[in-house]
Amino acid sequence: MYRNHRVAVVVPAYNESGFVGDVLRGMPDYVDLVIAVDDDSTDDTWAEILTTAAETEPTAETATAVARHPDAPATPLTERATVSDRVGRVLPVQHRENQGAGGAIKTGYMAAVERQVDLIVTVDGDGQMDLSIMTRFLDPLIDGGAGYAKGNRLLYREFREQMPRFRFVGNLTLTFLTKIASGYWRMMDPQNGYTAISRDALVAIDLDDLYEYYGYCNDLLVKLNVAGVRIADVPMPARYGEEQSSIKYGTYIRRVSLMLLWNFLWRINAEFRSGRTLPTLAGYYLGAGLTGASLPLLLWTALPLAGVGVPAPPSPVSGLLSAVLAVLLGGGLLVAAMTLDRARNRPLEVQPSP
Incomplete structure (x- = not known):
């Protein structure tokens, strides 16, 4: 004992x-x-x-x-x-x-x-x-x-x-x-x-x-x-x-x-059902969805501009800028969701005395 x-x-x-x-x-x-x-x-x-x-x-x-x-x-x-x-x-x-x-x-x-x-x-x-x-x-x-x-x-x-x-x-x-x-x-x-x-x-x-x-x-x-x-x-x-x-x-x-x-x-879905994490859940899902959807567009527009021999989109420069902005926005939403998640869970972690 x-x-x-x-x-x-x-x-x-x-x-x-x-x-x-x-x-x-x-x-x-x-x-x-x-x-x-x-x-x-x-x-x-x-x-x-x-x-x-x-x-x-x-x-x-x-x-x-x-x-x-x-x-x-x-x-x-x-x-x-x-x-x-x-x-x-x-x-x-x-x-x-x-x-x-x-x-x-x-x-x-x-x-x-x-x-x-x-x-x-x-x-x-x-x-x-x-x-x-x-x-x-x-x-x-x-x-x-x-x-x-x-x-x-x-x-x-x-x-x-x-x-x-x-x-x-x-x-x-x-x-x-x-x-x-x-x-x-x-x-x-x-x-x-x-x-x-x-x-x-x-x-x-x-x-x-x-x-x-x-x-x-x-x-x-x-x-x-x-x-x-x-x-x-x-x-x-x-x-x-x-x-x-x-x-x-x-x-x-x-x-x-x-x-x-x-x-x-x-x-996050269990916490959403409890009504605690709507902003966090939205940030994670929107950020992941926007980033995931924008990365293929980013590659499609960036590779021809870099000299890689693949078919170029109709407006590669504007497409590239749109893709970069979408990726940055998606990444920003993910970072915001992580920040909210970290703040909400901080009371659940204690630091023992050395």
Whole structure:
């Protein structure tokens, strides 16, 4: 228990034999329950979870922390995973089939909301997250009025310098796209899997609909924004060990970008139905429509003037000026919509104390 709050930690693990055991052993003493989710691994991950769990000692609060809350909503947890009896302070959970990183997190969340825990942390099973800084994620939920806290490896130069260049560029790209999609404009490093969330915030979203690919963390931010949940970015250094990532970044960025586009449309339309964002919605749609319609005209008029051998329009100069003005107007509407969106969502972001 941490500051009179029961704490559960979800540890997703897929083929993390040799790593996940150290993660379970390293849990701080105040953690009441560790939900270790084996995502149908093909190595000895499950055996390592069970063996390590037997080495752990339950805290005084664990007996009540693992009891299913009588008011907990029904979840399809048992349809997707086998939930074993608690061993020490570890609740071993095994997927019947591989469901991806987001699927393992979703399963852990389902198990957590059924139990009397107040705060749920997520850490990866590869040992690359510093468990000694976990309280930095818990404190904003207790003190700062936030419902969700996530790590940020991009805030300080000395932290982001430890990140490989290709990951840094990809992270910046997805940070910008997630800002637009989620409405959390001050947020950075949305791919960070070191997080903490309150039970109230978790039950405020449609947990069954949580994205199950690697972009689950981006999807969760969008859902939290629509639910009006305040978030906090927690500065932390990048940390990489011997474990190699299995993410194919080309596929990853493409799939997550498409998911974010859909989520963006869902968010602004959900907010429009609530009557809160008519000017923002109009700016986004008119700006995108005008820009999208004007770009082909801009190319059609600009290429002949540049000497490219394509048929020229009847009045290339006037057509070019019209296209440029239309693109500028569309871009201006998009910038105005983003500015309104940022101002409206600013109260939903808090900055924790260093």
